[in-house]
Amino acid sequence: MLPLSTRLISLTGALFLAAGTAGFAQSASAWNNRQCAVVLTYDDAIDADLDHVVPALDSVRLRGTFYLIGSSPVVARRLPEWRRAAQRGHELGNHALMHPCDGSLPGRGFVTPDNDLSKYTVSRAVSEVRANNVLLNAIDGKTARTFAYPCGDLTIGGVKFYDQLRTDFVAARGVRAGLQPAAQVDLTDINSYMINGQSGDYLINLVKQAQQSHTLLVFLFHGVGGGHALNVDLQAHRQLLRYLRAHEKEIWVAPMVEVAEKIRAAQAAAPAQRQP
Incomplete structure (x- = not known):
């Protein structure tokens, strides 16, 4: 018989292997039986979304999520085009009605007094987000969608305003970078990689990391080929889409x-799968 210490080491290794296998199986299920999941998100409802991004995605038969600010003039001016994008399978996500950001934080000189989240009440923030849902439903006819925090700001006076919106959305996307297996994803604050000027090789390398680790990778784009202070080159974006x-x-x-x-x-099923 093997010494007790050797048997304990073997048992520990087997337990770690089983946990790893279970985690991989859970992620594989969440990733539609593929190595990983990649989500392409585009913020702020700008002309570049319709001029550059939607045609590029459609050309390679990929679908993305566009987080629309309800008050954006590009929404009002080009509403039929947003509707057609939704009909082709792209998600019209909620980026709030007025895109309020916390003006009390460093580097927030761009925040106007009217749209300063630090001066909002929680009820006002919630009401504006819900009003934007009404608008989006009028465009695409859908009720299931996701939310993206403007500027990544989660709280008003220390209170997480999304807590009152959990039943209004499937999930919410944040701005913290990171790759996570399905079990570790926080659906109230999903990680994402904000892209600003990186190369196509950098974008593809992120995807390869997600493939190797069997994790979720969310890209956060603003301008694509211009139209926003945060921008990615058209060629770099095209390289990424071709790789995908x-x-x-x-x-x-x-x-x-x-x-x-x-x-x-997958997260709901995980506890049931652990039952004897």
Whole structure:
């Protein structure tokens, strides 16, 4: 018989292997039986979304999530185009009605007094987000969608305003960078990588890391080929889309709402799977 210490080491190793296998199985289920999931998100409802991004995604048959600010003139002026984008499978996500940000934080000189989240009440923030949902429903006819925190700000006076919106959305996207397996994803504050000037090789390398670690990767774009102070070159964006298309059998690319629904189902099933 093996010494007790050797048996304990073997048992510990087997337990770690089982936990790892269970975690991989859970993520594989959440990632639609692929290596990883990639979500392409685009913030602020700008002309570049419709001029550059939607045609680029459609050309390689990929779908993304566009987080719309309800008060954006680009929403009002180009509403039929947003509706057509939704009809082709892109998600129209909620980026609040007025895009309020916390003006009390450092580097927030761009925040106007009218749209200063630090001067909002929680009820005002919640009401404006819900009003934007009404607008988005009028555009796409859908009720299931996700939310993106303007400027990544989560709280008003220390209170997480999204807590009152949990039943209004499938999930909410934040701005903290990170790759996570399905079990570790916080559906109230999903990690994302904000892109500003990085190369196509950098974007593809992030995807490769997600493939190797079997995790969720969310890209956060603003301008694509211009139109915003935060921007990515058209060629770099095109390189990323081509890589994703070429590896569609290994990478699940879908709108945030679809990926979040899969994660929610996988997380709900995990405790049941651990029952004897």
